Amino acid sequence: MASNKKRVALKKGIVFQVPLSDGSFGYGQIVEKARKNFFNFRNNGEIPNLNTLVNLPVLFQISVYDYIFKEGIWPIIGKADVNEQNIDFVKGHFTYDKDKGCYLLWEQNGKRIVEPDQLKDCEYVSVWDYQSAQQRLLDALDRRPNYWVEQDKNMHNPDFLDIVNFYKLYGYEFKLPDSFKD
Numbered sequence: 716m717a718s719n720k721k722r723v724a725l726k727k728g729i730v731f732q733v734p735l736s737d738g739s740f741g742y743g744q745i746v747e748k749a750r751k752n753f754f755n756f757r758n759n760g761e762i763p764n765l766n767t768l769v770n771l772p773v774l775f776q777i778s779v780y781d782y783i784f785k786e787g788i789w790p791i792i793g794k795a796d797v798n799e800q801n802i803d804f805v806k807g808h809f810t811y812d813k814d815k816g817c818y819l820l821w822e823q824n825g826k827r828i829v830e831p832d833q834l835k836d837c838e839y840v841s842v843w844d845y846q847s848a849q850q851r852l853l854d855a856l857d858r859r860p861n862y863w864v865e866q867d868k869n870m871h872n873p874d875f876l877d878i879v880n881f882y883k884l885y886g887y888e889f890k891l892p893d894s895f896k897d
Contacts, residue, residue, distance in 0.1 A: 723791065727745055727746065728744065729745045729794050730742060730791070730794060730795055731745075731792060732762075732790050733789050733848070734849070735757065735849055735852065735853045736890075739758065739760075740757060740758060741849075741856060742754050742756055742763065743789075744769050746797055750777070751776065752776050753774050753852050754768060754774065755771055755772040755774050755856070766795050768795070769798055775855060777841075777843050778841070778843065779845065780843075780845070789845065807822070807838075808838050808840045810826075811867075813870075817829075818833075820834075821840065831869070839868075841867070846892050850863075851864065857887075860885065862878045862881045862882065862889075
């Protein structure tokens, strides 16, 4: 039986389309193997001018699993030069040390302990699945906080809301995607 997986070379500059749960499409670009930029743009699925697209503001930069591209979940729509200003978009990366009960900000010279309020423009060190990344992009385009981003910054808080109640605060009815129910 043939595999559905495609051989895809995930190279710097590749632009991809992200289907969103509201029926619209968002867009991103591979900055390097472990970093993908997601742009402040959505439409009905018509392929935009790539050179214009990659010069739009970046909403966020994260790592996602390669299978998303290899299985065609996010179609590759072309390639364009990466805007050099968008390569180092993230201000810092952090983790939470459960044993010590503190956040650690990763820097060139190592890690240092920081308070949660110092994580505003930082990214939690993780690799995102496509469902969570799609929700994050939809949230960013709708100017709404993302549950998983806020959860990462509130690991110290045992009273942090569940996903449904979190989104209710913002007037959004979160529905668990079928792919999450497996």
